[in-house]
Amino acid sequence: MFHGLKRLINSSVLMTSLVGVCALAAPEADIDLDSIESEMSRRGEEQANQTAPSETERRSEDNKPVTFQELPKLSNFSDISIIQKKFLPKSYRFQLYGGLNFLTNNPFFDTYGVNARLNFFFTETIGLELNYWRHKVSDRLVTSDLSSKYNITTKTMLSSNGYMGASLLFVPFYGKMTFMDKRIIPYDLYVSVGGGVTETSYIDKAAPSVHLGAGEIFALSKSLAWRWDFSNVQYTAKVPEVSTTGALNDTGKKRTISDLYLGIGVLILFPGATYR
Amino acid sequence: MRSFYGLLTFMAIFSGSISGLAQTMAFPEEELAKESVLPRFDVPNSVRNRNVVVANKFELGGFLGSVSDEAIFNQMQFGLLGTYHFDEFHGVNVSYGMMGSGTGVYAKALKDAVQLDLTNAFGPKSYMLASYQFTGFYGKLSILKNLVVNTHIYGLVGLGTVMYDGLSQMALDFGLGQRFYFSKNLALRFDLKMVRFTGPNPIYKPSGKSQNDSINDLKSGNLKISDFETTNYLLTHITGGLVFLF
Numbered sequence: 319m320f321h322g323l324k325r326l327i328n329s330s331v332l333m334t335s336l337v338g339v340c341a342l343a344a345p346e347a348d349i350d351l352d353s354i355e356s357e358m359s360r361r362g363e364e365q366a367n368q369t370a371p372s373e374t375e376r377r378s379e380d381n382k383p384v385t386f387q388e389l390p391k392l393s394n395f396s397d398i399s400i401i402q403k404k405f406l407p408k409s410y411r412f413q414l415y416g417g418l419n420f421l422t423n424n425p426f427f428d429t430y431g432v433n434a435r436l437n438f439f440f441t442e443t444i445g446l447e448l449n450y451w452r453h454k455v456s457d458r459l460v461t462s463d464l465s466s467k468y469n470i471t472t473k474t475m476l477s478s479n480g481y482m483g484a485s486l487l488f489v490p491f492y493g494k495m496t497f498m499d500k501r502i503i504p505y506d507l508y509v510s511v512g513g514g515v516t517e518t519s520y521i522d523k524a525a526p527s528v529h530l531g532a533g534e535i536f537a538l539s540k541s542l543a544w545r546w547d548f549s550n551v552q553y554t555a556k557v558p559e560v561s562t563t564g565a566l567n568d569t570g571k572k573r574t575i576s577d578l579y580l581g582i583g584v585l586i587l588f589p590g591a592t593y594r
Numbered sequence: 595m596r597s598f599y600g601l602l603t604f605m606a607i608f609s610g611s612i613s614g615l616a617q618t619m620a621f622p623e624e625e626l627a628k629e630s631v632l633p634r635f636d637v638p639n640s641v642r643n644r645n646v647v648v649a650n651k652f653e654l655g656g657f658l659g660s661v662s663d664e665a666i667f668n669q670m671q672f673g674l675l676g677t678y679h680f681d682e683f684h685g686v687n688v689s690y691g692m693m694g695s696g697t698g699v700y701a702k703a704l705k706d707a708v709q710l711d712l713t714n715a716f717g718p719k720s721y722m723l724a725s726y727q728f729t730g731f732y733g734k735l736s737i738l739k740n741l742v743v744n745t746h747i748y749g750l751v752g753l754g755t756v757m758y759d760g761l762s763q764m765a766l767d768f769g770l771g772q773r774f775y776f777s778k779n780l781a782l783r784f785d786l787k788m789v790r791f792t793g794p795n796p797i798y799k800p801s802g803k804s805q806n807d808s809i810n811d812l813k814s815g816n817l818k819i820s821d822f823e824t825t826n827y828l829l830t831h832i833t834g835g836l837v838f839l840f
Contacts, residue, residue, distance in 0.1 A: 422786075422830045425665030425700060459825055460665040463797035468805055470708055475700075493745070495733025498683060507735060578662065580786070 405504035406537035407591040408439040408489070415545060417583015419451055424577065426461045427477040429453050433581050437487060445487040447510065449529070451579075452480045455519060473566060474557050476518045476575055481551055483514015483529055495536070504537045508547075516553040521568050525555035533581070541587050549579040644682070644732060646744045646775050648839060653677040653685075655783060657835030661693070664829055666701045666796045667717035668694030675783075675835065677727060685727040687750060691831075692720045714815040715796035716822060718756045721789070723767050725752025735774075744775040756791045761819050765791035769831070779839045787831040794822035 414436055421429035431453035439445035455477045457465075464470040491507035510531040515524035533547020554574045558566035654676050660669040673691035680686075697712055704710045731747035751768045769787030776782070798817065799808040811817055 422832065423662035425663045458663075458665070460797060463795065463825070464704075467797055467799040467808075468708065468710060470704065470710070490738050491735050493733050493735035493743075495731050495745070495747070497730055499732075503731075503733075505733065 406506065406535070406540060406543060406587070407442070408445065408506075408587070409442050411439060411587050411589065411591065413437045413439070413445075413585045413587050415583050415585040417545070417581050419453065419549075420580045421453070421478070422578050422580055424475075424477060426458055426472045426475045428456045428458055429477055429577075431480070433579075433583060435585075439487070443489045445489070447485045447487050447512070449481060449483050449485060449512070449514065451478075451482070453478055455479065471560055473520060474560060476520065476555055476557060476573065478516050478551070478553075478577055479519055480517040481514055481527060481529070482517075483512055483527065485510040485512025485529055485531065506535045508533060508535065510547075510549075516551060516555065518553075518555045520556075520558050520566060522555040525553040527551050527553035535585070540591050543585050543587070544583070545585050546580070546582045549581060550576060551579065552576045644744075645734070645742075646732075646746075646778050646781075646839075647682070648679040648685070648729070648746070649681045651679050651839050653679065653837050653839050655835050655837030657689070657691075657783070657785070657833040659785075659831060659833030659835075662830045662832050664698060666697055666712055666715065668696050668698050670694030671831070671833070673720075673833075675837070677837075679727075679729070682732070683729055685729065687725045687727040687752070688722070689725075690720065690722045691833075693718050710809060711813050712796050714812055714817065715798060716758050716761075716794045716819045717796065718758055718793065721754060721756045721765060723752050723754030723765065723787075723789070725750040725754075725767060746773045747771070748773075750785070750787060756789070756793060758793065758819060761794070763791050763793050765789055767831075773837065781837050781839070783835050783837045785831070785833045787833075788828060789831055790826070790828045792824050792826055794819055795825035796822070798822055 415434065417433045419431050419433040421427075431451060434450045435447055437445050437447035457472075461472045464472060487508050487510045489506045489508040493505055493507065495503045495505055497503060510529070510533075512529045514527050514529060516527045517523050518525055529549060529551050531547050531549040533545060533549075535543050535545045537543045552574065554572050556568060557571055557573045559569045559571065560566060654674075656672070656674050658670075658672045661671055662669060671691045671693050673689060675687060675689040677685050677687040697715075697717075701712045704712065727748050727750050729746050729748040731745075733745050733747075735743045735745055737743060748771050749769070750771060752766075754765045754767065755762045756765045767787050767789045769785060771783060771785040771787075773781040773783045798812055798821070799805065800821070800823070803811075811821075
């Protein structure tokens with residue numbers, strides 16, 4: 319008797335719990351899912367046969383709330399614009415760069431060295447950069463030959479021992495690159511314009527210079543990237559005259575020289591980005 | 595059976611408790627997630643579709659450029675190039691370049707300053723290089739958010755010959771390049787290559803011969819290429835051109 323009563327109570331509890339769970343899970347359980355599906359299919363076919371609503375109609379309908387029954391009437395997206403988040407945010411961040419410089423267009427001297435840069439970006443596209451380069455200069459074979467065979471010095475051909483200046487960076491191009499389809503690398507393509515002083519191998523220790531550059535920055539993380547660029551530094555500097563005794567004299571004669579550098583290095587961005 | 599009914603009882607009570615707790619909960623701002631997290635897949639597939647497909651395609655084009663650190667001869671060069679892409683990453687590139695004729699500005703300066711006339715010295719006339727091309731990087735570039743340009747970055751390493759009048763010398767080349775596509779078939783191509791070879795030294799002065807005699811020999815134009823000693827070159831080729839894929 320007591321056992322039967324207990325089973326009856328448990329059955330009642332079971333029924334109550336099932337109703338409760340159903341009420342939580344499906345508040346609109348009275349809607350037949352199959353009928354909704356068939357209705358949506360039918361209306362979807364009708365929609366496909368109709369022309370898309372005009373722009374004016376779409377705009378006026380934009381403000382109206384959409385009901386469940388109106389879902390099949392929605393038109394296809396026609397003007398989706400997706401702008402992905404930037405992986406390498408630059409605004410209000412410093413970039414400290416260290417790399418190597420190679421002079422690519424001096425026929426008489428091998429010129430290479432280190433290249434340090436510090437820049438700060440005011441926006442994602444505009445930044446200011448400070449440059450400090452030091453170069454090691456050595457004679458090429460043709461220079462040695464001219465000297466050893468004909469006593470011709472090429473010291474009147476100037477070479478840069480270093481450069482110091484500031485540039486304005488403009489980053490109008492932003493892209494993404496994949497390495498062998500395995501990794502996505504966000505990158506920026508920038509141009510720079512600036513000026514400074516070039517320390518030449520003779521007489522002029524600070525020849526006024528104009529600096530133009532273009533390069534790419536490849537993000538390794540939000541704080542680390544590698545960068546390569548071409549920099550053209552054009553300067554006008556005094557060139558020495560060689561006397562009959564072989565001495566170099568300053569006669570005030572000047573030459574304009576255009577150096578084209580290839581730079582490759584790594585940059586660190588700081589402080590840490592709190593946005594993307 | 596008893597434990598089953600017990601479980602159902604617990605669920606009934608617990609579901610009632612959940613419905614009672616279904617309220618709006620406010621979290622402090624600093625506890626909300628600020629970083630998005632992406633799932634990591636065992637087999638990542640970063641690129642599903644490429645706008646520019648180069649696999650099994652030929653690439654033909656022309657280029658113009660300079661041997662930017664050539665001291666004596668004309669720095670200008672121009673030529674043709676062709677590439678066959680075995681797949682999206684690997685290909686073979688063949689380039690044929692012709693050098694500008696005559697001497698360059700520095701040789702003219704030497705002639706004016708010290709009467710060392712190198713016009714009759716032997717300089718390279720052309721070259722042909724066959725290089726393995728590894729196109730590791732493919733990307734898209736947004737230009738002011740109005741235009742998308744596809745791009746490839748590749749590395750090159752290969753062998754070839756540098757041709758003189760009556761002499762061919764083996765050459766080794768390596769370098770980097772980048773293509774920017776106007777369309778799926780047309781692109782701008784920029785290459786920076788170092789070319790290493792051995793060739794006749796234009797600064798002619800055999801041992802035992804005086805400077806004046808050597809200068810006169812050079813002026814006469816009677817020297818053969820074998821009269822010049824050899825020297826090593828490592829020259830920088832910077833070229834830009836237009837290529838077509840098909």
